Amino acid sequence: MDTPERNQITSTLSKFEDSPVFNYINSLSPIKPVKSVPISQTFNSLSFSSPPSVFTSPHVSCLKESRFLRRHNPLGTSKPKVPSEDVIKVHSSEETLADSTRAHHNSSKLEEENTGKGISVRDASIELSREHIKFSDELPQALKYNCGSPGFDPPPCGDEANSLLELPGEAATDVGYVQEGCKTDSVEVEVRLQEVCQMEPKSEGPDCYWDSLIPDALDMLIFNSPGDAEAFKGLMHKPLASSIRLNEFMSMLPHSTINNGRKMHIVDSDASGSAPEIEDHCSELMTATGTNQTQDNFANVALVTSNSNEKANDQLVSATHRTIRRRCLDFEMANVQRKNSDENSNTGSSTSESDERNVANEKQLLPAKRNGDLQRGILQGIGLHLNALAALKEYKGIQIEKLSSGRQLSLPSSTSLQISTSQEHQNLSLVPVSSERELDPSDNGVQPAEDCSQPSAYMAGEDFNQNSPKKKRRKSETPGETEGCKRCNCKKSKCLKLYCECFAAGVYCIEPCSCQDCFNKPIHEDTVLQTRKQIESRNPLAFAPKVIRNSDSVPEIGDDPNKTPASARHKRGCNCKKSSCLKKYCECYQGGVGCSISCRCEGCKNAFGRKDGSASVGIETDPEETEATDKGVTEKALQKTEIQNTEDHPDSATVATPLRLSRPLLPLPFSSKGKPPRSFVTTISGSALFASQKLGKPNPLWSQAKHFQTVPDEEIPDILQGDSSPITCIKTSSPNGKRISSPNCDLGSSPSRRGGRRLILQSIPSFPSLTPHP
DNA sequence: GAGTTTGAAACT
DNA sequence: CAGTTTCAAACTC
Numbered sequence: 095m096d097t098p099e100r101n102q103i104t105s106t107l108s109k110f111e112d113s114p115v116f117n118y119i120n121s122l123s124p125i126k127p128v129k130s131v132p133i134s135q136t137f138n139s140l141s142f143s144s145p146p147s148v149f150t151s152p153h154v155s156c157l158k159e160s161r162f163l164r165r166h167n168p169l170g171t172s173k174p175k176v177p178s179e180d181v182i183k184v185h186s187s188e189e190t191l192a193d194s195t196r197a198h199h200n201s202s203k204l205e206e207e208n209t210g211k212g213i214s215v216r217d218a219s220i221e222l223s224r225e226h227i228k229f230s231d232e233l234p235q236a237l238k239y240n241c242g243s244p245g246f247d248p249p250p251c252g253d254e255a256n257s258l259l260e261l262p263g264e265a266a267t268d269v270g271y272v273q274e275g276c277k278t279d280s281v282e283v284e285v286r287l288q289e290v291c292q293m294e295p296k297s298e299g300p301d302c303y304w305d306s307l308i309p310d311a312l313d314m315l316i317f318n319s320p321g322d323a324e325a326f327k328g329l330m331h332k333p334l335a336s337s338i339r340l341n342e343f344m345s346m347l348p349h350s351t352i353n354n355g356r357k358m359h360i361v362d363s364d365a366s367g368s369a370p371e372i373e374d375h376c377s378e379l380m381t382a383t384g385t386n387q388t389q390d391n392f393a394n395v396a397l398v399t400s401n402s403n404e405k406a407n408d409q410l411v412s413a414t415h416r417t418i419r420r421r422c423l424d425f426e427m428a429n430v431q432r433k434n435s436d437e438n439s440n441t442g443s444s445t446s447e448s449d450e451r452n453v454a455n456e457k458q459l460l461p462a463k464r465n466g467d468l469q470r471g472i473l474q475g476i477g478l479h480l481n482a483l484a485a486l487k488e489y490k491g492i493q494i495e496k497l498s499s500g501r502q503l504s505l506p507s508s509t510s511l512q513i514s515t516s517q518e519h520q521n522l523s524l525v526p527v528s529s530e531r532e533l534d535p536s537d538n539g540v541q542p543a544e545d546c547s548q549p550s551a552y553m554a555g556e557d558f559n560q561n562s563p564k565k566k567r568r569k570s571e572t573p574g575e576t577e578g579c580k581r582c583n584c585k586k587s588k589c590l591k592l593y594c595e596c597f598a599a600g601v602y603c604i605e606p607c608s609c610q611d612c613f614n615k616p617i618h619e620d621t622v623l624q625t626r627k628q629i630e631s632r633n634p635l636a637f638a639p640k641v642i643r644n645s646d647s648v649p650e651i652g653d654d655p656n657k658t659p660a661s662a663r664h665k666r667g668c669n670c671k672k673s674s675c676l677k678k679y680c681e682c683y684q685g686g687v688g689c690s691i692s693c694r695c696e697g698c699k700n701a702f703g704r705k706d707g708s709a710s711v712g713i714e715t716d717p718e719e720t721e722a723t724d725k726g727v728t729e730k731a732l733q734k735t736e737i738q739n740t741e742d743h744p745d746s747a748t749v750a751t752p753l754r755l756s757r758p759l760l761p762l763p764f765s766s767k768g769k770p771p772r773s774f775v776t777t778i779s780g781s782a783l784f785a786s787q788k789l790g791k792p793n794p795l796w797s798q799a800k801h802f803q804t805v806p807d808e809e810i811p812d813i814l815q816g817d818s819s820p821i822t823c824i825k826t827s828s829p830n831g832k833r834i835s836s837p838n839c840d841l842g843s844s845p846s847r848r849g850g851r852r853l854i855l856q857s858i859p860s861f862p863s864l865t866p867h868p
Numbered sequence: 869g870a871g872t873t874t875g876a877a878a879c880t
Numbered sequence: 881c882a883g884t885t886t887c888a889a890a891c892t893c
Contacts, residue, residue: 586887592877593887632878669875678890679874 581607582614589614590625592636597622600637640665641685667692667705675700 582603587593589603589612596603596614602622603614613621629636642665664682667690673679675689675698682689688703689695698704 582888584888587877591887593889595889598877629877636877666876671875673874673890677874679876681876684890 582609583607584609584612586610588612590622592629597625598637600626635665638665640681641687663687663690664693668695669693670695670698674698675704 582589582594582596584591584594584607587597589597589607589609592598594603594609594614596607596609602616603609603612613625615622626637642663664685664687666681668675668680668682670680670682670693673683675683675693675695678684680689680695680700682693682695683700683702686702689698689700689705690703691705693705695705
């Protein structure tokens with residue numbers, strides 16, 4: 095921490111320059127000559143306070159390469175390249191400055207892009223820091239290698255022991271990185287990468303230097319998404335002297351590692367005056383990172399560069415100060431945030447989102463995934479199983495921001511959730527970290543998750559914050575049903591089949607479950623995972639939300655709740671024969687969605703919407719449906735429908751359009767059951783709905799149903815007017831088709847019914863998987 | 869709470 | 881793919 099180290103560093107630097115290795119490296123690098131000189135300068139100028147501790151992060155360790163390989167290889171990065179020697183060089187201070195400015199611009203561009211994607215930069219400070227960042231590159235290295243914190247011995251390069259930063263880690267492995275300002279991280283990283291590329295091995299023994307440097311740089315290079323990588327490339331291509339090197343680096347870069355990216359913390363400061371501040375920053379970083387980091391995966395590097403520019407250093411310092419802390423916190427989480435932010439800001443590609451979500455979800459929910467694949471990359475961010483998210487939310491009071499548009503809702507239930515706020519992120523990250531087990535077993539986490547699974551999307555809103563899981567349960571737990579949590583009662587399936595609601599929801603069984611011989615517990619993670627894989631192999635969508643909601647889109651909100659029925663569809667469709675889709679036996683009904691073409695139900699009277707409309711519905715008369723509210727009525731209808739069914743062709747639409755029928759029916763189901771929809775969301779928009787909904791509720795269906803109820807009464811008529819015919823969906827599928835109804839169909843239908851909610855279609859993409867149909 | 873009904877999931 | 885069996889939730893009493 096003390097300045098004394100500076101001298102050491104500088105001396106060491108000079109040594110290295112002299113060292114044969116250094117020379118060798120220089121010779122290797124094509125560009126070398128020019129930069130080498132400046133480098134030395136920069137270092138000299140640099141005042142190293144005691145950042146070292148910061149750098150001690152595991153990354154730094156010489157292990158790097160091995161680490162690098164391990165980490166990145168899977169990603170596909172070719173490590174061999176380790177361009178390190180050839181490529182990297184130091185820029186003159188001037189160049190660095192110029193570069194920095196460029197980089198800054200680039201970074202800003204990136205930010206813009208990101209923001210465009212939905213990523214918002216939260217901290218203004220970040221930019222400031224970025225500006226200076228470039229310069230900082232060199233220092234970090236020096237710090238890493240040379241400097242130890244005062245009390246610290248700089249172990250030979252690579253010892254992990256070195257790193258003060260060492261992350262507490264492992265616990266965090268899966269989850270646990272807390273991040274705040276995550277969004278900006280990617281950009282910063284990119285910028286830094288450039289810088290890194292420019293850097294020369296100055297300070298430490300070349301051995302360590304390159305090894306450590308390159309890997310680190312690579313780490314930094316890792317991007318969350320391919321898109322980022324490309325963006326980064328763009329930066330790299332700058333006309334900088336080091337451009338070549340950058341390119342090389344780029345080539346080396348892994349395409350897109352999701353979560354692996356490491357961040358470097360860069361602090362700009364003048365060599366002269368900033369040192370103390372830098373130290374402070376470093377220390378902060380250290381502390382911050384230390385808490386959050388995970389073992390191997392992360393290494394935080396604080397880079398301190400000296401600038402000729404003195405301007406703004408102070409500002410920078412202060413700004414960076416803050417920034418750094420955040421950055422420290424941010425790691426993989428950043429990815430998540432981005433995603434979230436992206437979603438929030440824009441309705442970005444739904445597919446990607448869904449995918450990500452799914453991944454995350456799986457993590458938490460099923461521990462199994464964590465172990466194997468998810469590894470840090472995926473998991474790290476946040477394993478958000480949909481279920482898990484929901485659970486988490488409730489659990490920690492995390493808020494999930496709804497997309498402005500409300501797309502979330504539209505998205506397939508599971509995927510839709512997103513977390514927006516930094517706080518949220520933190521919470522999430524933490525939660526998972528805590529361990530799934532805790533969540534699951536404990537109770538809280540798991541149950542909610544399940545509930546959330548479908549409804550999860552709905553859940554998005556406020557509710558999460560509000561309710562602790564317990565609260566949810568309490569709320570949800572109504573005698574008859576556990577709104578908040580589903581608890582299985584499996585006896586023979588060992589809770590390893592889709593029969594088990596918990597398993598199907600991707601959550602562990604918890605105490606409240608009455609299951610026997612349950613294997614769906616953290617203890618049996620492996621078994622659970624295996625089983626899950628098997629099931630997924632049979633049916634990739636087995637764990638996908640059963641109800642897909644297309645439109646959450648804002649427009650609908652205005653329209654009304656009616657939309658929801660139309661927009662949402664059961665992925666496979668039901669096969670009801672006796673329940674007339676008026677009981678929870680019917681998954682469509684249970685999910686609060688209308689039956690669709692994909693349904694093979696007989697005598698469909700689904701209050702949320704009959705399949706096609708053409709279906710047996712015809713016979714049913716409105717009056718009956720109106721009655722439907724009463725159980726007796728519904729049953730009657732069923733009987734009639736059955737009778738009719740024998741006679742009626744499902745396709746042939748009788749007088750009444752399904753919609754009409756549906757309306758009156760809508761209220762019924764709930765009333766009949768006597769389980770009024772819980773809190774019911776007035777607004778249709780997914781966001782609104784969800785928000786209103788209690789997160790804790792296990793049954794998404796109800797929530798949905800509620801929506802429907804509210805909406806249908808008023809709006810339905812309108813809709814009917816416009817689109818009385820259910821026509822919208824063509825019965826493309828054979829009656830049997832179990833497959834998920836294509837979103838398109840759904841959409842089509844929905845709009846027609848709704849009369850103009852075409853927007854819904856947009857949301858559709860989120861469920862690509864669901865749309866198997868040609 | 870026990871028994872029945874129901875339809876999805878799993879199996880053949 | 882169709883038919884049958886198994887299963888657990890939903891429902892009824």
